Amino acid sequence: MHKILVVARKETRELMRTKSTMLVGLGFAFFYSLLNSLAVIKGKDSASAISLDGSVFYLSAMVGMFIAYMSTGQVFLREKTDRVIETLMCAPVNLRQIWLGKVLGVTAVAYSLSFFTALVIMVVANILLKSIVLPGAPILFHVLLVIPTSIAAFAGLLGFVQLRLGLRESRILNFVIFAPLFAGLYGVGRMVGSSFAISWIQVGILFAISVFLLAVTAYLTKRLSKERIVTTIN
Amino acid sequence: MIEVQDLTRKFKERNVLNGISFQVKEGEIFGYIGPNGAGKTTTMRIILGLLKATAGKATVWGQNLGENEKLRTKVGVLLEHDGLYGRISAYENLDYYAQLYGISNREEKIANLLEFVGLIDRKNDRVGKFSKGMKRKLALARAIIHDPDVLFLDEPSAGLDPEAQKMVRDLILRLSGEERITIFLNSHDLDEVQRICSKIAILQGGEIKAYDTVDNLRDRFTNPVVEIAFSDNREVEKALDLMSSLDYVSDCERHNDGIAVTLTENKRPSALLGFLTEKGVKVEEMKRVSKSLEDVYLEIVRQEERNA
Numbered sequence: 001m002h003k004i005l006v007v008a009r010k011e012t013r014e015l016m017r018t019k020s021t022m023l024v025g026l027g028f029a030f031f032y033s034l035l036n037s038l039a040v041i042k043g044k045d046s047a048s049a050i051s052l053d054g055s056v057f058y059l060s061a062m063v064g065m066f067i068a069y070m071s072t073g074q075v076f077l078r079e080k081t082d083r084v085i086e087t088l089m090c091a092p093v094n095l096r097q098i099w100l101g102k103v104l105g106v107t108a109v110a111y112s113l114s115f116f117t118a119l120v121i122m123v124v125a126n127i128l129l130k131s132i133v134l135p136g137a138p139i140l141f142h143v144l145l146v147i148p149t150s151i152a153a154f155a156g157l158l159g160f161v162q163l164r165l166g167l168r169e170s171r172i173l174n175f176v177i178f179a180p181l182f183a184g185l186y187g188v189g190r191m192v193g194s195s196f197a198i199s200w201i202q203v204g205i206l207f208a209i210s211v212f213l214l215a216v217t218a219y220l221t222k223r224l225s226k227e228r229i230v231t232t233i234n
Numbered sequence: 235m236i237e238v239q240d241l242t243r244k245f246k247e248r249n250v251l252n253g254i255s256f257q258v259k260e261g262e263i264f265g266y267i268g269p270n271g272a273g274k275t276t277t278m279r280i281i282l283g284l285l286k287a288t289a290g291k292a293t294v295w296g297q298n299l300g301e302n303e304k305l306r307t308k309v310g311v312l313l314e315h316d317g318l319y320g321r322i323s324a325y326e327n328l329d330y331y332a333q334l335y336g337i338s339n340r341e342e343k344i345a346n347l348l349e350f351v352g353l354i355d356r357k358n359d360r361v362g363k364f365s366k367g368m369k370r371k372l373a374l375a376r377a378i379i380h381d382p383d384v385l386f387l388d389e390p391s392a393g394l395d396p397e398a399q400k401m402v403r404d405l406i407l408r409l410s411g412e413e414r415i416t417i418f419l420n421s422h423d424l425d426e427v428q429r430i431c432s433k434i435a436i437l438q439g440g441e442i443k444a445y446d447t448v449d450n451l452r453d454r455f456t457n458p459v460v461e462i463a464f465s466d467n468r469e470v471e472k473a474l475d476l477m478s479s480l481d482y483v484s485d486c487e488r489h490n491d492g493i494a495v496t497l498t499e500n501k502r503p504s505a506l507l508g509f510l511t512e513k514g515v516k517v518e519e520m521k522r523v524s525k526s527l528e529d530v531y532l533e534i535v536r537q538e539e540r541n542a
Contacts, residue, residue: 010330013322017360083317086279090309091334092336093303230285231245
């Protein structure tokens with residue numbers, strides 16, 4: 001566990017110092033959370049609550065996934081293209097520890113920005129509404145548990161793919177994943193932004209999918225090999 | 235300690251290594267030389283467990299490094315690429331590996347190493363801003379941070395200025411001499427290898443063409459050369475005339491008042507001196523010229539070309 005945390009701390013530190021990722025992430029989080037806060041105050045009391053739930057549900061996931069997507073490129077793919085991972089693989093740390101440490105590092109950064117987004121939406125909406133509107137219990141569960149799990153699952157799967165595939169295949173796959181994922185998230189956003197009520201069912205399904213995906217990817221990392229990583233660098 | 239036995243590695247249908255074998259004993263500085271694409275880095279990667287062998291085996295203390303995490307705590311590595319993280323500082327780079335290797339007195343150890351490689355004043359600077367030479371020095375510090383018993387170095391002096399190259403050489407000699415660290419050195423720099431290695435292997439086309447000490451290889455692969463100085467030009471002419479009939483003189487090259495003579499294999503220079511003095515030639519000085527590793531290397535390459 002100690003080595004996993006060492007890797008995770010290093011990745012978090014590096015990501016926090018990657019200006020491009022942090023600026024884009026913060027800008028994205030702040031801009032969309034402000035926009036959604038304004039959308040929330042358009043509704044009446046009960047409608048506001050639904051809209052607040054929907055905005056937090058959708059936007060925190062969107063921001064988290066987006067930052068996770070950008071960060072895995074830095075943490076997995078770049079380390080492979082720069083051949084830095086070769087030296088790391090010669091240290092007394094195994095591939096699963098490396099993978100898990102990196103996933104934790106990405107999750108810590110992406111979740112921080114995701115949580116920040118949820119917080120901004122709630123704070124700004126409450127200030128502008130001049131009354132206290134709090135998200136429902138499923139949304140709190142979603143923000144506190146489902147979002148970090150789904151970020152970890154997404155980062156883990158993407159990281160695994162980037163370690164396993166060649167660079168060209170990784171780039172193609174990234175594009176193939178990126179476009180539908182964000183189109184899908186946009187569609188969800190449109191749906192929840194109007195009158196869609198967030199219940200325990202939706203949150204539960206998302207949580208179950210994330211846990212399943214994380215477990216499958218963790219299992220698949222058994223199939224990672226140094227040979228595979230080294231021979232797919234070029 | 236390091237044992238490579240009948241090691242073969244294929245990439246698709248191409249044989250990169252073709253049944254190579256050698257051993258590196260404890261405390262040795264082993265130089266592994268060869269042209270680009272000869273298979274040096276592939277050999278090192280197989281020994282380190284980064285690649286698998288198609289056939290044969292490569293072990294360190296009888297075990298596969300790739301499969302033995304504990305054994306890797308005794309091995310230091312400096313690969314062709316520095317393996318450094320550009321967005322964090324020099325200190326943080328070393329600290330990362332110090333933690334992975336489970337070093338307890340990290341702060342002191344890192345400070346000493348940074349002082350040693352001359353980067354203590356830049357310890358908080360991001361490595362991305364460093365020059366290639368500085369990165370190489372830092373990577374070398376990282377490779378020895380855990381006091382390894384065996385050190386794998388792939389082109390350690392590449393990109394370094396002459397002063398830094400000397401530092402690396404001195405460090406390697408010190409590690410080998412004082413700490414008894416075994417060193418496996420991949421290098422293009424024949425001068426560097428000649429200066430520091432106790433044993434070398436020359437790899438070409440995936441095969442070991444020579445494997446011995448530098449002195450033995452010199453004896454085996456290059457003919458003895460002697461430089462003879464004479465009192466005047468007349469003596470030079472006389473000597474040239476006499477030597478042209480000798481079957482053990484393969485080449486004569488005239489300099490001002492002397493001649494550089496290449497003898498055939500295994501012929502002792504004393505025989506030539508005896509011959510010349512017997513014939514009344516006034517020889518002022520005769521000395522054996524030491525051939526460089528480069529000469530040995532070129533001779534091996536030429537032999538290969540002839541055989542092909």
